[in-house]
């Protein structure tokens with residue numbers, strides 16, 4: 001087998017999507033767009049590269065993403081540029097740059113596209129991966145959280161994911177967080193606990209103590225088990241907000257569990273955070289995650305503007321779907337393979353293909369000048385539903401042979417493409 005030289009190989013954690021695979025992607029993307037439209041969300045397309053401070057400040061200096069996962073480089077104008085590791089900062093930036101708030105108080109936006117994080121590649125974790133995400137910018141009330149979570153649930157259901165668990169938490173607004181952070185810091189600094197923590201968590205005690213709940217390292221598990229959790233520190237307003245969100249989900253019949261230790265990997269979250277998880281992918285169990293980010297618009301220089309959003313990983317979703325379905329979906333099959341035999345047929349084939357394609361029938365041929373047997377093999381390989389056999393005899397008779405591959409039958413059709421209709425080929429199957 002021919003292989004590419006080492007220096008040209010694709011980068012670790014990136015993928016080529018070959019036609020069988022990309023067809024699944026297109027189907028998924030179409031489904032996502034249909035769900036978004038149903039919920040009144042409009043698509044926004046933002047750049048893949050952004051000024052580095054957008055993430056340093058927005059995603060947050062204490063996050064793993066900013067500390068060790070960003071693809072950052074200096075461009076020829078000596079500017080620091082980063083390949084976006086997530087979509088929300090760009091959407092908020094675009095919202096501000098286009099002065100969207102002047103037009104409407106509420107914006108419902110969605111995106112689909114690649115994200116970049118220099119993580120250690122493993123199953124379900126890549127360096128270029130793809131997310132779809134939705135953002136609702138403007139409303140601060142719990143109804144928006146309910147709408148967003150309902151959208152997340154509907155998008156997964158529409159994609160064919162049935163087996164997910166919704167886990168939620170409220171990490172509170174500034175006052176609740178301040179009180180909780182202080183208590184948590186005191187707890188983590190107590191000598192018995194502090195000694196037991198890993199180096200990362202010792203650092204987190206100062207920078208972002210909440211993140212210790214996310215530490216997977218063994219020494220931290222035991223002391224952190226007894227750490228104070230946010231639920232005891234929520235202000236009455238935060239508590240009410242969360243109660244209305246939960247009540248809304250119950251009315252919608254969307255089951256959930258509350259996990260007071262759930263922390264999401266981004267700094268800007270406030271109040272509601274949530275994650276849809278699967279049991280089918282091992283450690284990388286989060287398919288879709290999000291929450292409120294009431295301070296981000298202001299952080300970028302805008303007026304105080306609450307917002308809520310989520311992002312979902314398309315690779316992981318497709319991996320779950322692939323486990324559930326048989327390979328070779330109907331959409332990928334070729335309608336007609338044209339099997340040309342002889343010089344006369346070879347000259348006619350481009351016209352035959354053009355006529356079929358004009359009828360919106362997918363059509364292909366052999367380009368290697370091979371015999372009948374090899375061409376039939378190729379047709380099978382392409383999953384062709386029909387093979388149109390065009391040889392000297394057929395041309396002389398003015399009738400081509402149309403072989404129905406699934407039924408091992410054949411029929412004849414007139415040779416003049418002017419007599420063809422889409423039905424002529426469809427009916428023949």
Ligand code: AMP
Nearest residue numbers: 124125126129286287288289311312313
């Ligand atoms: P996050 O932006 O970190 O909240 O992630 C949202 C979703 O994106 C996750 O639930 C995953 O489904 C997906 N995701 C995040 N990081 C990766 C990655 N490195 N590779 C593949 N999918 C990812």
